[in-house]
Amino acid sequence: MEARGIEVDLLINNAGIVVGKRSTDHNFQDIAGSMGLNALAPMDVAHRLLPGMIARGGGHIVNIASAAALVSNPKMSVYCASKWAMAGWSDSLRLEMEEANTGVKVTTIMPYYIDTGMFEGVRSRVLPILKPDKVVEQILAAIEKDWIYLRLPWLVNFVPLMRGILPARWFDRVVGNWFGIYRSMDDFRGRR
Template structure:
């Protein structure tokens, strides 16, 4: 069992959405220090004010995860302050809701860097201290889109497939080497935040962020290796495995309406949460 009490937690994209909700829950569960990385400086300062607690130190870093220099500087500053992170939650994410042919190279780079590369680099920088002390927890917020192709979010799907594959591979390596470092991969369906504003889902309910945040914290405490939500997402790998591709397109695309879910997507700009 993993405890939050007296631990140092680092959350990317922690100034709003489920990141901020998980920050609040971490404090409620007794975290000693909370480090938040976010691109939105205004939201960061607001979150810092909201989260100030006599029992928890709040440390904020305005950082654009696509900027190599900013990310490196932030990692260096964390190490310089000798902040020993016990639980890393790679939560920041971005999505561009359009067909692949309409993407720019900048949008492709940004999506892959925020959703896939930044979590790997941040984890790589913190792993040595976790392995040295024989404990630690890395939590990667991937997506159900990391298991299923979907028109209108091809690059997002690619980034989350990469994140999920890396995350579970890391888990196996940490277990094989008996490092004491635990890895959790989270694959939620659409969450009702600004990031996916406007998506439609006729059969599967869009998730409430409060419920998702609570489930993630519980999964960390119980040392789970995978969390899929809602429960029906646990059936997805099985359904993909038994149905021919054209039949899968019919069931997922037509029956569940997933392939048209991004048709009404609006989202929000400059969103890393």
């Protein structure tokens, strides 16, 4: 089904759920629900709106992925998978839009935990839990500047470099243990 008659200049794909338990404790509904809402639904919405944007020669799609698209994490396996899918699709879509000279811009947002209640109970040793108002301001600035990526906080920009230069066990030690990321979900409760 196409979104006929709807003209959208800016699409912000910002849907997400997290189950917050070990991979072996997920059931199929947990997996399908997380993958469906976090990855498939944004693809579907964009697919329905892209023909109009392309026909008008412009528009902007902003996909809210997550820093979890860069760092694996215990009790977030399916969430990470969905956000890795979102980030990979988003950047591939950007390249396709640029290659076809459509005028449609694509920005991928990769924030750390945001204080919205979705991740209630998470702990963060080094990186700050982000405030929603500040994140919105930074996303709006990224849209205005046509940024390809926005990773929040700024330290998240070093994750791809660290993953690339550090052996896996050292990355685990630095990011997982020293920064405490692998223990961040230990007290997760989520939104009640």
